[in-house]
Amino acid sequence: xxxxxxxxxxxxxxxxxxxxxxxxxxxxxxxxxxxxxxxxxxxxxxxxxxxxxxxxxxxxxxxxxxxxxxxxxxxxxxxxxxxxxxxxxxxxxxxxxxxxxxxxxxxxxxxxxxxxxxxxxxxxxxxxxxxxxxxxxxxxxxxxxxxxxxxxxxxxxxxxxxxxxxxxxxxxxxxxxxxxxxxxxxxxxxxxxxxxxxxxxxxxxxxxxxxxxxxxxxxxxxxxxxxxxxxxxxxxxxxxxxxxxxxxxxxxxxxxxxxxxxxxxxxxxxxxxxxxxxxxxxxxxxxxxxxxxxxxxxxxxxxxxxxxxxxxxxxxxxxxxxxxxxxxxxxxxxxxxxxxxxxx
Amino acid sequence: xxxxxxxxxxxxxxxxxxxxxxxxxxxxxxxxxxxxxxxxxxxxxxxxxxxxxxxxxxxxxxxxxxxxxxxxxxxxxxxxxxxxxxxxxxxxxxxxxxxxxxxxxxxxxxxxxxxxxxxxxxxxxxxxxxxxxxxxxxxxxxxxxxxxxxxxxxxxxxxxxxxxxxxxxxxxxxxxxxxxxxxxxxxxxxxxxxxxxxxxxxxxxxxxxxxxxxxxxxxxxxxxxxxxxxxxxxxxxxxxxxxxxxxxxxxxxxxxxxxxxxxxxxxxxxxxxxxxxxxxxxxxxxxxxxxxxxxxxxxxxxxxxxxxxxxxxxxxxxxx
Numbered sequence: 174x175x176x177x178x179x180x181x182x183x184x185x186x187x188x189x190x191x192x193x194x195x196x197x198x199x200x201x202x203x204x205x206x207x208x209x210x211x212x213x214x215x216x217x218x219x220x221x222x223x224x225x226x227x228x229x230x231x232x233x234x235x236x237x238x239x240x241x242x243x244x245x246x247x248x249x250x251x252x253x254x255x256x257x258x259x260x261x262x263x264x265x266x267x268x269x270x271x272x273x274x275x276x277x278x279x280x281x282x283x284x285x286x287x288x289x290x291x292x293x294x295x296x297x298x299x300x301x302x303x304x305x306x307x308x309x310x311x312x313x314x315x316x317x318x319x320x321x322x323x324x325x326x327x328x329x330x331x332x333x334x335x336x337x338x339x340x341x342x343x344x345x346x347x348x349x350x351x352x353x354x355x356x357x358x359x360x361x362x363x364x365x366x367x368x369x370x371x372x373x374x375x376x377x378x379x380x381x382x383x384x385x386x387x388x389x390x391x392x393x394x395x396x397x398x399x400x401x402x403x404x405x406x407x408x409x410x411x412x413x414x415x416x417x418x419x420x421x422x423x424x425x426x427x428x429x430x431x432x433x434x435x436x437x438x439x440x441x442x443x444x445x446x447x448x449x450x451x452x453x454x455x456x457x458x459x460x461x462x463x464x465x466x467x468x469x470x471x472x473x474x475x476x477x478x479x480x481x482x483x484x485x486x487x488x489x490x491x492x493x494x495x496x497x498x499x500x501x502x503x504x505x506x507x508x509x510x511x512x513x514x515x516x517x
Numbered sequence: 518x519x520x521x522x523x524x525x526x527x528x529x530x531x532x533x534x535x536x537x538x539x540x541x542x543x544x545x546x547x548x549x550x551x552x553x554x555x556x557x558x559x560x561x562x563x564x565x566x567x568x569x570x571x572x573x574x575x576x577x578x579x580x581x582x583x584x585x586x587x588x589x590x591x592x593x594x595x596x597x598x599x600x601x602x603x604x605x606x607x608x609x610x611x612x613x614x615x616x617x618x619x620x621x622x623x624x625x626x627x628x629x630x631x632x633x634x635x636x637x638x639x640x641x642x643x644x645x646x647x648x649x650x651x652x653x654x655x656x657x658x659x660x661x662x663x664x665x666x667x668x669x670x671x672x673x674x675x676x677x678x679x680x681x682x683x684x685x686x687x688x689x690x691x692x693x694x695x696x697x698x699x700x701x702x703x704x705x706x707x708x709x710x711x712x713x714x715x716x717x718x719x720x721x722x723x724x725x726x727x728x729x730x731x732x733x734x735x736x737x738x739x740x741x742x743x744x745x746x747x748x749x750x751x752x753x754x755x756x757x758x759x760x761x762x763x764x765x766x767x768x769x770x771x772x773x774x775x776x777x778x779x780x781x782x783x784x785x786x787x788x789x790x791x792x793x794x795x796x797x798x799x800x801x802x803x804x805x806x807x808x809x810x811x812x813x814x815x816x817x818x819x820x821x822x823x824x825x826x827x828x829x830x831x832x833x834x835x836x837x
Binding site for chain 1: 591635639640641642644645646648649650651652653654655656657658659660769772773776782783812813814815816817818820821822824825828829832
């Protein structure tokens, strides 16, 4: 087994399962099924509940301006969670996405200022793909822990971004009215881009051989190798995908903000991991959906929006506190639910 | 390692083992010599003292982290616990330094206990459990302190941060005591054997009748207390407490020190002295890069590459 920071196989719980009492044996599968469905589909259910309650109790929440700000006000950060979903399903983790987002933004703005819209798109994508490939090779070929490789990636990518922007002294400006700037402006174009990305992600994970390989790897890597699946290649591709998507998201974010912001992206990898976990993807790998992640980012977005509008007088610190507590509760619930499934 | 004579009965795997076991110390010595050769004033007492002061809080946090990593866990909340302890400390200085120190350490213990309970009792993944604490606790620290830096003018706190004992900073003495205690715990106590056994195979440890939950709880509590201690040190060192910046990225620095020091992330082994060497090595690298006016950005890139190299070199082979 390769040394990974996240153990790829779930252990049974510390307590041996209590034997089901007589007469309840038939009810256990049902309970398991319910728990499984809750864990997989808890996020969309909670999302709908929260949205309905918010719409009834607040007059500002259900307005189109508010909804659109939730949907596209995140500057494409949701895409980080999309890429992260693929990595986590294989039982890995990618801590470098926040730095890649910032690097992609600076590269995109640099390209837009000095080369035009095509360069602005190609440059970040190329660098993101190269960076992701190196990380993937270190994880797959050198068998290093994803946690460490991408932690070094987090440092290195931020360093590279600082170097390109002369220690943050230079801010590259995206020319107004360029094709590149139009990709990030308004509501409909960004929304369409997000939709395309998530739709493509869903198809890739649920409907292709590559997606099936990833899920099999996360479930049991040794078994996947023995079945003859191209595990090493899939690993490299997953980090390549995550790096590329993160850099692209950064570039699109720069198009929206009209400049390459150097202070952006710190801690975004954690938000991405949180969204993926809330969406029902297991950190141990082997199970998860893009739709779940979409529910996760939407739920966090809606909650952020609600907390901001209701508790803005308490400041961002309070938002952090509520977010942390919320994440803890969700994770506790999910762990309990997945344990229920293991009690067979 | 190429200077070794292969004829002397030294085969490759043995060389690998040596590199794994002593590589970090060798690198530390080598880099120190290089640093002094490049810049003679590096060895001056004032410089060494400044370096020691800077590395001490990281080292204290890394000691707790090494225990957590030994159990195959990880504690991302230490940076936030530092901020929380730094935010709490000034509140109780009116009752004397001792009282406020105790309160800060208790806050650290409670934070650690929260993470430990999630990991030990609910079996949440350590990375997620401590991630939620990392987000939440920093928010709490900001609420307590009002999100802006406050100067702390207390003579005892200042003495702790800048005072000397026999020519060596007080904080460094504290770190040395913590190191010795941690090393003794890992090598000489039942608890130390138990935590390593849990990291090696939690299931087997449980079946062998070890108190898995109690040990895990204790490890995260110790990590929280040490992080709080580092928070107190940082307040003393900078004479202010700013919860939005203090302790930022400390979790990453501590994990780096532990891993570079040769403790595997997969648990089952704790190298306390290696962790110390790892922390010193990272400090030395950044000091050398800084003194030669290499930009912060290139420093980060070089550090990232070195981390990868160090971990690759220290990796156990044969786990295929």
